[in-house]
Amino acid sequence: MKKNKVELSKITTYRFGGECKSFYSINSPNQIEEVLSQSINDEIFVLGKGSNIAFSDDDYPGTIVKNEIEFIKLIDDKGSINVGAGTYLPDLSRFLYEQELTGGEFLLGIPGTVGGAIKMNAGCYGYEIGNYVTSVICYDLKLKKVIELQSDKIRFKYRESSNLENLIILSAKLKFDFSEKQVIKKIMSEMNDLRKKSQPSAIYNAGSVFKNPEGHYAAELIEKAGLKGYEIDKVSVSLKHANFFVAKKGASAKSLFKLVQHVKNIVEDKYGVQLKEEIIFIGKFS
Numbered sequence: 001m002k003k004n005k006v007e008l009s010k011i012t013t014y015r016f017g018g019e020c021k022s023f024y025s026i027n028s029p030n031q032i033e034e035v036l037s038q039s040i041n042d043e044i045f046v047l048g049k050g051s052n053i054a055f056s057d058d059d060y061p062g063t064i065v066k067n068e069i070e071f072i073k074l075i076d077d078k079g080s081i082n083v084g085a086g087t088y089l090p091d092l093s094r095f096l097y098e099q100e101l102t103g104g105e106f107l108l109g110i111p112g113t114v115g116g117a118i119k120m121n122a123g124c125y126g127y128e129i130g131n132y133v134t135s136v137i138c139y140d141l142k143l144k145k146v147i148e149l150q151s152d153k154i155r156f157k158y159r160e161s162s163n164l165e166n167l168i169i170l171s172a173k174l175k176f177d178f179s180e181k182q183v184i185k186k187i188m189s190e191m192n193d194l195r196k197k198s199q200p201s202a203i204y205n206a207g208s209v210f211k212n213p214e215g216h217y218a219a220e221l222i223e224k225a226g227l228k229g230y231e232i233d234k235v236s237v238s239l240k241h242a243n244f245f246v247a248k249k250g251a252s253a254k255s256l257f258k259l260v261q262h263v264k265n266i267v268e269d270k271y272g273v274q275l276k277e278e279i280i281f282i283g284k285f286s
């Protein structure tokens, strides 16, 4: 198992971050104990595709484990599957389509891994991954062993989960219903069209910046506050979707952080609503 030096800006969708000197990519659960034996005193951060993360511009001092455990297997003929936590969500969505299983169409447009999606309870258009999880197999960093956690112990909420702290998700069992391929394909293409119409593409971002506060849409509040297009040093509120903040090449994470604080302040002053981040800032920002 080799420790690597990695520029974090090369491996996240926002392209932010300094260098991590203790970076491991794992493609098998057996490799975890080897990583831990080499980084005994380090705090471990688990990374998927980095599509919901903004690393600070500084170097990262701890150990990062990138989960690349990728596989998808049918468990039975009733729609249950076992999937590696490093599996790319669009690949899972396409696999489900091939197997005539419905429920995973929304995953086609989310550029993360199964592990990241479970941790974040990723979702859109009324779907959430937590509704399909039956159990997760994890490495427990405190107990130092592999455990299986049933879904009723995870407590999925809107864009978050609890009880997964200090766990590296290795794989998950999910259950879907059967449908016809043409029905599944139609849902996939409708969701794809919706995304294309409403969201910026091919620009550095990490999806929705804020969660929708109860009774509101974050994008609507930001737009009403007149902030669409507002820019701080190469990071701006998208003109297409006000809850996407897009970065230009060479932008810094500090600019994104400043923009997020600015938007939060203005929305709170104008509407008395406190926006909470969905994206995760890692490292020092002040």
Ligand SMILES: Cc1cc2nc3c(=O)[nH]c(=O)nc-3n(C[C@H](O)[C@H](O)[C@H](O)COP(=O)(O)OP(=O)(O)OC[C@H]3O[C@@H](n4cnc5c(N)ncnc54)[C@H](O)[C@@H]3O)c2cc1C
Pocket: 013, 045, 046, 047, 048, 049, 050, 051, 052, 053, 067, 085, 086, 109, 110, 111, 112, 113, 114, 115, 116, 117, 118, 119, 120, 121, 122, 123, 124, 159, 167, 168, 169, 170, 205, 206, 207, 208, 280
């Ligand atoms: C263009 C775009 C569109 C998006 N659209 C959506 C959307 O519609 N809905 C939505 O919910 N999100 C969306 N996102 C955000 C993001 O893709 C999801 O949150 C995704 O699930 C994150 O997965 P990841 O593998 O990239 O996780 P990362 O960003 O790498 O990590 C996210 C969190 O999960 C943890 N984590 C990752 N892997 C593991 C693991 N194996 N074990 C334990 N913890 C782990 C990390 O430590 C971190 O806390 C979008 C992002 C982009 C760039």
